Amino acid sequence: MRLLLIHSDYIEYETKKDTPIAEKIDESFKKDRLEEALTVFIAVESVDEEGKDEVIKKSIEEIKKAVKQINTNRIMLYPYAHLSSELSSPKFAVDVLKELETILSKDYEVARAPFGWYKAFRISCKGHPLSELSKTIVPEKSEKDEIVSEALKAEDVAQSYWKIMTPDGELHDVESFDFKNHKNLKKFVDYEITKSRKVEEAPPHVELMKRLELADYEPASDSGNMRYYPKGRLIKSLLETYVLESSVENGAMEVETPLMYDMNHPTLKKYLDRFPARQYSIESDKRHLFLRFAACFGQFLMNHDMTISYKNLPMKMIEMTRYSFRREQRGELVGLRRLRAFTMPDMHTMCSDMDQAIEQFGDQYNTCIETLDNIGLNIDDYEVAIRFTRDFYDQNRTFINSLAETVNKPVLVEMWDTRFFYFVLKFEFNFVDAIEKASALSTVQIDVENSERYDIKYTNTEGELTRPIMLHCCPSGAIERCIYALLEKASMDSEKGKPPMLPVWLSPTQVRILPISTRHLGYAEEVAEQLNARVDIDDREDSVGKKIRDAGREWIPYVVVIGDKEVESGNINVTIRSESQQNKPVKKEMSVNELNKKIHEETSSMPFRNLPLPKYVSQRPKFI
């Protein structure tokens, strides 16, 4: 709030014309004059809306102080918009003005000029040292005060019960459960429940993402917004394509929806309150926009406008959100594990009723297992968490038990007494990294609230409009997080003496050809032509030892050395990384076709893209 206080001999005004935001007033209010008064010009600002009472209290104090100093008894409250360029809503401003008038009237003779009118005024300023004062009042916490959703607050107080469910469906107390054969689950449970935090080092993937020239921090952006170099972009692109294409094969329709939404849209406003995340917000013109943290908004708004029959159900829609934005807390951001801008496949399935929802949930549970497996993360690499309300569990015991049975290992279970999110059942697959931190990858949730909130309906067999049940599914988890998990997994492998590497289909260079001297370049070129893979040629004038070392540091799955022997025999000598031990490379002589066949077997079911960098290593810039 901005205040301009003027000790005046007199102040008088007369309304001339109303504006669209003018308050309705009596005839008597249209004209007034005060002698010997403190005139208070006031602009109520948008920040004031975050702390109305506080702002009112502070401005009363200021006004009282001024009144006392100049020793008067009369006050004119005069709305004066031009004091600020960030005005509050007119309604709010009028409320504040009226409240000031009411409070001040208890002790003084107060007049108030009407809000939202063009007025003529005349004022005589006394001109002594204290006669003109200007004050700015801001609610204390307004700068930092963020909007915390009800869901975030509710989670703080919610009661939950933790159990371990074995494949037979039995529930065990966490304290008494024997984790001897389930070390990874123990780490996950510790992370989730007992919150034990032992390590003090950075997760290994941070160094790897830089050294492999995949991704890096971008200091010129906000924290958690990364830059991706060509190799990182390739891996992301392959993963994105894979998840999208396999979802489409499973019947999902790909859509695209906006990145930003109006904070004051009534439907969204309510949803924001139910989602446990913090948003980025942007002021643009008069609108208060926020950046989406998932694709729910766009897809649900789309569903709202659609005409849908029971024959269309279950109906799946997917978007690869590049990006989803969440303003995660600063201390939470590390490398690719948690970001503020991330890429997430977000699929929603509209189901006719709970039976169909449960059936779909089961299907998608299996699909998620398969998806992660194809990406290169198998069931031993992550731990399952299943969360539900007590009511839901009582009604669907057999089904929930079957989830544990499917993975055939104990899973962590969380049961809530009351539902404080929008879902009644959810699972996540949690990856536990090299420093024993857990983070969620795939997840599916049964949402029982949002079809109501977004007014989504379909026509049932009886011709009646019916509320569907919605499923949220992220088949792979965030794409960046998949890369993080693959890097962490590779790092753990190397601890065990296995050479670290990425799955062949994701390796930026799949085959490196390494001519021994420049005269072998021509033949190297020929071999490269015959290989159906991402092949590059290390044509640098370096020793063979050096080039081999570099190929190893890049985790290249197949390295082919070309010298006189190969030119003569027509065969190639291949170092196979996946079969090697550290310091013990496995070399095999084979034909070009045999190598082609091997790579084909390993990668043909997955998407392919061409080499993201120049074919000749000598032509490549260094990114780091």
Added chain:
RNA sequence: GCCGUUGUGGCUUAGUCCGGUAUAGCGGCUGAUUCGUAAUCAGCAGGUCGAGGGUUCGAAUCCCUCCGACGGCUCCA
């Protein structure tokens, strides 16, 4: 967001306690070498020591503020 640690050429780093404008390797460039499986040799270039302010004759070094990174608290995909 709060607390702690930290920030030196593109990368890794010496110097910081005890003030005197900076050390080395990798990478880059030039030249020599044409090489059979984890770093060929020599030379050259490259730094307003995270940013801003202060103390001082003088600051990478001491003080303050801000920014980034890492760890803890808390939370998710």
